[in-house]
Amino acid sequence: MKVAKFGGTSLANAEQIKKVCSIVMADRDRRLVVVSAPGKRHKEDTKVTDLLISCANRFLQQQQAEEEKQAVFARYEEIIAELGLGEAVAEQIKSELDDVLSNRQGLSAERFMDAAKAAGEDTCAKIVAHYLRSLGEEASYVNPQDAGMLVSDEAGNAHVLPEAYAKLASLRERSGITVFPGFFGYAKSGELVTFSRGGSDITGSILAAAVTAEVYENFTDVDSVYVVNPNLIANPKEVKEITYREMRELSYSGFSVFHEEALIPAYEADIPVCIKNTNNPSAPGTMIVAERPFATNRVSGIASDSGFCSIYVSKYLMNKEIGFGRKLLQIFEEEGISYEHTPSGIDNISVILREKDLTEEKEKRIIERMFRELGADDVAVQHSLALVMIVGEGMRQSVGTTARATTALAAAKVNLEMINQGSSEVSMMFGVKAAEADRAVIALYQEFFGDEGETAAELLAASSAASVTV
Amino acid sequence: MKVAKFGGTSLANAEQIKKVCSIVMADRDRRLVVVSAPGKRHKEDTKVTDLLISCANRFLQQQQAEEEKQAVFARYEEIIAELGLGEAVAEQIKSELDDVLSNRQGLSAERFMDAAKAAGEDTCAKIVAHYLRSLGEEASYVNPQDAGMLVSDEAGNAHVLPEAYAKLASLRERSGITVFPGFFGYAKSGELVTFSRGGSDITGSILAAAVTAEVYENFTDVDSVYVVNPNLIANPKEVKEITYREMRELSYSGFSVFHEEALIPAYEADIPVCIKNTNNPSAPGTMIVAERPFATNRVSGIASDSGFCSIYVSKYLMNKEIGFGRKLLQIFEEEGISYEHTPSGIDNISVILREKDLTEEKEKRIIERMFRELGADDVAVQHSLALVMIVGEGMRQSVGTTARATTALAAAKVNLEMINQGSSEVSMMFGVKAAEADRAVIALYQEFFGDEGETAAELLAASSAASVTV
Structure with a gap:
C-alpha cells in the first residue's frame, strides 16, 4: 500500500x-x-x-x-x-x-x-x-x-x-x-x-x-529535489536519493520542498518518502530514505538562508568560569529567544540567532544584561548574516571536503565569519555576510557539482544573473 | 621604571x-x-x-x-x-x-x-x-x-x-x-x-x-616565544611581537611560556610584557602588547593540546526546543564539569571538555541524564581528541586563511573532527584525533611559517623525528 x-x-x-x-x-x-x-x-x-x-x-x-x-x-x-x-x-x-x-x-x-x-x-x-x-x-x-x-x-x-x-x-x-x-x-x-x-x-x-x-x-x-536552489542556478543537478537527516538539514537553511515537521512520522516509522511531479509522473523523483550509499555522491546539497545575526560576548578567563555558558543561554531563554548556534573561542562566545527573534528592545536589554549579570568585557552584535550549508552524509568520511569548500569560497572572495563543523556528521555550515551568500552558494555548487570548464557566470539562473556578481 | x-x-x-x-x-x-x-x-x-x-x-x-x-x-x-x-x-x-x-x-x-x-x-x-x-x-x-x-x-x-x-x-x-x-x-x-x-x-x-x-x-x-613548540619543530621562527589576546589563546592550547593568570594585571593596566633570556639578555625577546600591526605576520603561532573528549547529543527538532542548550549545559554544571566548546548542527550539539574532568562514573551518569532528562535520540562519547589552534589577530581580515589551513591539513591526511571559528577573531581551532595532532601542527607550521622547498621531515626537531610520521 x-x-x-x-x-x-x-x-x-x-x-x-x-x-x-x-x-x-x-x-x-x-x-x-x-x-x-x-x-x-x-x-x-x-x-x-x-x-x-x-x-x-x-x-x-x-x-x-x-x-x-x-x-x-x-x-x-x-x-x-x-x-x-x-x-x-x-x-x-x-x-x-x-x-x-x-x-x-x-x-x-x-x-x-x-x-x-x-x-x-x-x-x-x-x-x-x-x-x-x-x-x-x-x-x-x-x-x-x-x-x-x-x-x-x-x-x-x-x-x-x-x-x-x-x-x-x-x-x-x-x-x-x-x-x-x-x-x-x-x-x-x-x-x-x-x-x-x-x-x-x-x-x-x-x-x-x-x-x-x-x-x-x-x-x-517539480521533477525532483535539486542540489541547490534552481532560482539561483540554472538546471541544477537533481537529487536521486537523500537521507532524512540530509533533508532535515537542508530544509533548515532555505530548502522548502517539504514541510519541516512532515518528515518526523515517516522518519520514525522508517517509511521512504518519494518526491514526484504530478505533471511528469514518469520521472523517478527524489527518494528520501534512512540510509544511502555514500559512494554515489558525498555531498547531497547546498543551501543558504539569510536573516541571522550574532551576539559576541567576551570576558577574560571566561573559559575558567563554570556555569558561564549556562547563564548566558538562560538570558536568551528568559527573553523567549531560541538561538541557533554558539561557536566559542577561549574567552568568548557568539550566539547566532534569527534576526526576526531579536527586536531592538530585546537586543538592548540582552546587551545590558550581559554586562550587568555576566560581567562581560565586550559585547558586539553583527546583523545581516547568512548561513550557507553543505549537506552530505558521506562528507565527514573523506579528508579534504572542508579544504575544497574553503578554497572555493576563498577563490570567490567570500569572507568566512563563522565555520561550524563538529557536531553534525551530515553538514558543514559557514556564516557569511548576507550580501555574499549567493556568491558563496555558487562557488560551492561549482566546486562540488559543476562540470569541467563551466564558469560561475554560466551557472547562473536567468532570474539571478542580474543581481549576483560572481 | x-x-x-x-x-x-x-x-x-x-x-x-x-x-x-x-x-x-x-x-x-x-x-x-x-x-x-x-x-x-x-x-x-x-x-x-x-x-x-x-x-x-x-x-x-x-x-x-x-x-x-x-x-x-x-x-x-x-x-x-x-x-x-x-x-x-x-x-x-x-x-x-x-x-x-x-x-x-x-x-x-x-x-x-x-x-x-x-x-x-x-x-x-x-x-x-x-x-x-x-x-x-x-x-x-x-x-x-x-x-x-x-x-x-x-x-x-x-x-x-x-x-x-x-x-x-x-x-x-x-x-x-x-x-x-x-x-x-x-x-x-x-x-x-x-x-x-x-x-x-x-x-x-x-x-x-x-x-x-x-x-x-x-x-x-629562552630567547623568545616561538611560533610553535620547539620540541616538535627544530629552530622554529621567533615571535617578535604578540598581543595579550594571542598569548592567552596560545597558552590555552599548550603554550607554557607564561603563567595563564599572570597576563591579567598587565593586560588590564596596559603594561607591555617582554619575555627575555637571562642567558642572552641582548636578544630582543618577545613583546606582548595590546595591539600590533597585522602586516608583519597574520598568524602569530600554532599550538596544540591533547586530553580532550566530546559528548555528542542528537534529538530530532532539538533546534526548535527553547531551552535545550541551557538544560544541557546545566547538567554539566551540576556535575561540576567545566566544558570548553559546544559546536552544534541543526538537531545536535557536541560538548567538548577536558578528559581529566570526565570520570567514568560521571560519563555514565551524564549519558543517562541526557536520555532521561533531555529525551536525546542519540548520545556518543569520543575520547582522545586534541585541539590544534592557529592564533593571529590579522587572520580574520584576510580571505583564505581557513582555506590555506584546511588544505594543508587535508594534504597531510589529517581528518577534521571539528572546526571552531566564529567567535574569536584571534584564533581558529581544529579538533583532531590526538594521534594526528603533531602531524597537524607540522602541516600548519609548514604552510604558514615554512621556507620554500623545506619538507615536513626536515622541519622536525630531533626529539620528535622518531615518533612523528609526516
Missing part, C-alpha cells in the same frame, strides 16, 4: 485533478490519497486557503462576507463543472461549505478560522472521491474525525497525538481508494484543529506511518 | 644569580626585581620548591624532616658561599628558614604548606638583595606583607585583592633596587597564602600594574 499526497498546484483546477486521478489509478497500490486545497492556477492567482482566510476574517469582523464566500464557491464550481460531476454534487458541496463559512456555531474566533481553513482540503477530498467514482473506481472520502486523526488542541499549530496511529492503522482495511483531506485533525474535545500552514504534508506522513505504507509519495510540481 | 621578574632557572645557582644581578644593574630603570625560588641546575636536579614541599609533607606526617630540611639548606648555603656573602648572612638566612620549616606555630596543614613553599622565593629574594648590596648597589628586600600584597584567603590558589594595587603603588617611591619575593601574599587575616604554582609571574604582573611600569620584563631561559 502506498500513500500518495498531492499538493495545491496538483489540484488547482479540473485538468490537474484529472492528472492526479490518472496517477492514482495507474498504480493499484495507491490506495490512500491525501489532498491539499486547490492552489494557484497561474502566478497571479490566489490559493483557495487564502480565499478562505480572507472570508473567515471578514466574517469575524463584520458578520458578513458574501463576496469572499462567492470567490471560494466559484473555484469549486468551476472544478466540479469541468470534471462533469453534475449539479447535485455541486449543490451538496456548496451547501456543506456554506455551513462552515456562514455559521460560527458558537466557535471562538481561532476555532472558526481553523474550521474555515480546513474546508479547503475537506471539500477538495470530497470532489476527488466523487471524480474517482465517476470514472468507475471504488473510492470514498473519509472524515479525519471518523478515521481517528487525533491532534493536540493548539489552534493553527496542532501536533498528532500518539494514540492516533493505532486508530488510523485501520485505514489499511478499507477497500478501494480512500481520499483523505490533509491539513487538519480533531482534538479529544471533538473540535477541528489545523496543523501549521502547509500541513497536508504532515497528514500524509502520519498516514504513511500509521498504515506502514511501502512508500509515502509526495506529488508536487 | 621597569619590573624585572626572574624565573627559577635564572636563579638556580650562584652563577645564574650573578647574571641576574648584572642584568638588573645594566639598566637603572630596573628598580623592582621579582624572584622565583632556585630551579633546576641540570635536567635531573630538583627545584627548591619541590624540596620544600617534600620537607613540609614529611614534617606534617611525622613531625620531623631533618634530611629534607638539610637538602634545602644545602642549596642556599652553596649559593651564599659562591656569592661570597659570608657566614653571618648564611647563618641568618638559615635561621629564618629553620623558623618556618621546623615550627608549625599552630598553623593548619595547608597554611603550613603555603608558608613552607613561599620560603623558597622569600629566601631567594633576601640573598639577591644581599648580593646586590655586596656589589655596592643600594638594594633592599621587601616583605610582601609590608608592601601590601593583599590576596584572597585561598590556600595554594590566592588571587590578588583590588585594594592591594593602591598599597603596592608606593613601591615606586623606594630608592634603590627593591627585591620582591614572587609567588605569595598575605590574606587580610595576616596569614601567608601562595598563588597557584608558577605564580611568581603573577607577582611580577601585579607589581608592574601597581607601579605602572613602562614594561614588565619576564626573564626566563
